[in-house]
Amino acid sequence: MLFLEVRGMKASGRIWLDGALVPWDEARIHVASHVVHYGSSVFEGIRAYQTPGGPAVFCLGQHVRRLLDSCRIFRMTPSYSGDDLTRAILETVRVNGHGDCYIRRVVFRGVESLSVDHRRCPLHVAVITFEWGRYLGEEAIEHGVDVMISSWRRVAPDTLPGMGKIGGNYVNSAFVIMEAVDNGYVEGIALDVQGYLSEGSGENLFLVRDGVVYTPPLAASILRGITRGVITTLCRDAGVEVREMTIPREMLYIADEAFFTGTAAEITPIRSVDRQPVGPGRRGPLTEQLQERFFGITSGRLPDTHCWLTPVRDAI
Numbered sequence: 001m002l003f004l005e006v007r008g009m010k011a012s013g014r015i016w017l018d019g020a021l022v023p024w025d026e027a028r029i030h031v032a033s034h035v036v037h038y039g040s041s042v043f044e045g046i047r048a049y050q051t052p053g054g055p056a057v058f059c060l061g062q063h064v065r066r067l068l069d070s071c072r073i074f075r076m077t078p079s080y081s082g083d084d085l086t087r088a089i090l091e092t093v094r095v096n097g098h099g100d101c102y103i104r105r106v107v108f109r110g111v112e113s114l115s116v117d118h119r120r121c122p123l124h125v126a127v128i129t130f131e132w133g134r135y136l137g138e139e140a141i142e143h144g145v146d147v148m149i150s151s152w153r154r155v156a157p158d159t160l161p162g163m164g165k166i167g168g169n170y171v172n173s174a175f176v177i178m179e180a181v182d183n184g185y186v187e188g189i190a191l192d193v194q195g196y197l198s199e200g201s202g203e204n205l206f207l208v209r210d211g212v213v214y215t216p217p218l219a220a221s222i223l224r225g226i227t228r229g230v231i232t233t234l235c236r237d238a239g240v241e242v243r244e245m246t247i248p249r250e251m252l253y254i255a256d257e258a259f260f261t262g263t264a265a266e267i268t269p270i271r272s273v274d275r276q277p278v279g280p281g282r283r284g285p286l287t288e289q290l291q292e293r294f295f296g297i298t299s300g301r302l303p304d305t306h307c308w309l310t311p312v313r314d315a316i
């Protein structure tokens with residue numbers, strides 16, 4: 001497959017748009033589209049990994065379900081079923097000849113009205129695939145990242161629906177990561193409205209203390225991350241206790257290990273917070289063990305005992 005370098009993106013040949021596979025350059029929308037003005041979209045980020053049996057999509061069923069959940073939350077009714085969307089994803093990865101790739105699926109409002117109530121506008125659906133390496137930097141998986149606690153809070157539960165992966169919600173995430181980058185960090189961690197730990201701009205947060213793994217609850221305005229669920233399962237497989245609970249900020253300063261999880265970030269160690277090293281200031285042993293399991297399964301080196309991988313050849 002020949003990838004086109006489109007402004008820093010390793011773009012693929014075709015994009016699935018409203019039922020047809022069209023060339024990358026032809027997958028366009030009008031400037032009067034509702035989504036351009038008000039962020040009226042829901043989306044999913046998914047990864048496919050190269051395995052000895054060909055490329056396979058990770059947690060495909062869960063991503064399709066969360067997209068449909070987001071549609072329900074935001075009162076969108078796409079004319080495609082979950083099965084249609086599943087086929088569209090597999091077909092797009094296959095047609096573009098990908099090995100490892102990132103898949104962005106988006107449902108968005110088009111042109112009809114610029115009333116803030118988006119429900120009269122037509123719905124469009126796209127599946128975009130491209131090559132995307134390590135989201136938080138090539139070195140990050142091994143060496144970890146330096147992060148800060150953001151001065152921006154996550155939205156209150158009655159401000160925006162955190163469980164919906166809605167385009168407009170990501171304005172909050174943009175403020176978190178822009179502040180972090182401007183201050184020389186790779187990422188920011190937002191607190192919830194009560195001042196407890198919530199999550200990164202695009203990742204869930206875990207920390208480890210005395211062999212127990214802690215992660216903030218849904219009530220802390222987090223996205224219910226699919227990788228977060230995978231990590232919880234891998235911990236339980238390994239006999240490691242996971243406590244989902246309200247966590248004060250200072251737990252990060254006394255943690256033995258901390259890491260982010262997400263489809264884009266995969267499992268990224270956090271080596272310092274607010275310039276204070278986490279544990280000895282490098283990737284911890286449990287983080288490394290979880291990475292070993294995670295990347296072992298996604299690469300097909302270890303058995304996929306939880307059936308997380310869907311081979312792309314199933315699209316044929």
Ligand SMILES: Cc1ncc(COP(=O)(O)O)c(C=O)c1O
Binds near residue numbers: 045202222262
């Ligand atoms: C705000 C936010 N939190 C957490 C995550 C991690 O979720 P997942 O593991 O489903 O990719 C993401 C990425 O989608 C995100 O955008």
